[in-house]
Amino acid sequence: MLFLQLVISGIAQGCIYGLIALGFVLIYKATETVSFAQGELMMLGAFAGLVGMTVLGFPYWLAVISAIASMAVFGVVLERTVIRPILGQPAFSVVMLTIGIGYAARGAITMVPGIGTDTQALPVPYKDEIWKIGGNEFGVGALVLNVEHMVVIGATAVLCVLLFALFRYSKLGIAMQAASQNQLAAYYMGIPVQRLNGIAWGLAAAVAAIAGLLLAPITFVHANMGFIGLKAFPAAVVGGFGSLPGAIVGGLVIGIVESLSGFYLPDGFKDTAPYVVVLVMLMVKPNGLFGETLRKKV
Structure with a gap:
């Protein structure tokens, strides 16, 4: 039972990593650049939900919807005003710009009085609830599931289905796939590539906000929670960028490797395990589990 609980906990944490990694992949496929601000976008989404509930007095579901919508708009505006003018420059310039955006976001949050300087809890309706499966009448031997973890897993599954439907059946999703394959050819075919880039940033910011809202009840809301993006980047590499x-x-x-290594291995291995997995993956399968092998003829 303990092993199974560790795996379920790892799956829940892995879903958070996966959602942030989705943002990395969406932006990379749209603009062929890497955004290291995804963790901070997740942090801003969590703070947006916190403000909606504690300051504006919104009920939980309205606060969640408003936070996701506001972050989607923020992502579109960010791409239009900050990212788009620098596209076409060396990739290193874009990477440094996104790192700067992350630092600016953390600094801006800490300057908000009464909100950004403290660690705060997101008051969700399922806080600290557990499910017990099996065991005897005294609960001995039962599988104990944290409802917060199950909500993370369930919400991630629903979001994956919605994204699959978007990219498989909608004109917008098909256009985004075409643009990700060849932006110049897509432009000549009449696809508004620049507009799609903005939508990709907005979608990535919305997904990051969902990750932040799901993570907040587990780890609280604070200005440095965006550093989790440093573990989501290995997830994108392992899966195929x-x-x-x-x-x-x-x-x-x-997530699973981190959960198991944190329990069965000595202290310190939990934080290094994701990067060990990345090193092994780069040696065994450099393109990742689902990455495409691309060759360039010179």
Whole structure:
């Protein structure tokens, strides 16, 4: 039972990594650049939900919807005003810009009085609830499931289905796939590539906000919670940086390995395990689990 509980806990944590990794992949497929601000976008989404509930007095579900919508708009505006003018420059410039965006976001949050300087709890209706499965009448031998973890797993599964439907059946999703394959050819075919880039950033910010809202009841809301993005990046690498399903699978792999290593291995291995997995994956399968092998003829 203990092993199973550790695996379920790892799956829940891996879902968070996978959602943030989805943002990495969405932006990379749209603009061929890597955004290291995904963790901070997740943090801003969590704070947006916190403000909606504690300051504006919204009920939980309205606060969640408003936080996701506001972060989607923020992502579109960010791409239009900050990212788009620098596209076409060396990739290193874009990477440094996104790192700077992350630092600016953390600094801006800490300057908000009464909100950004303290660690705060997101008051969700399922806080600290547990499910017990099996065991005797005294609960001995039962499988104890944290409802917060199950909500994370369930919400991630629903979001994956919605994203699959978006990219498989909608004109917008098909256009985004076409643009990710060849932006110049998509432009000549009449697809508004620049507009799709903005939508990709908005979608990535919305997914990051969902990850933040799901993580907040487990780890609280604070200005440095965005550093979890440093573990989501290995998830994107393990799954294959251009694969949306790979981002989720990579997140699950990292989450489970981290959970098991944190319990069965000595202190310190939990934080290094994701990067060990990345090193092994780069040696065995450099393109990731679902990555495509691309060759360039010179």
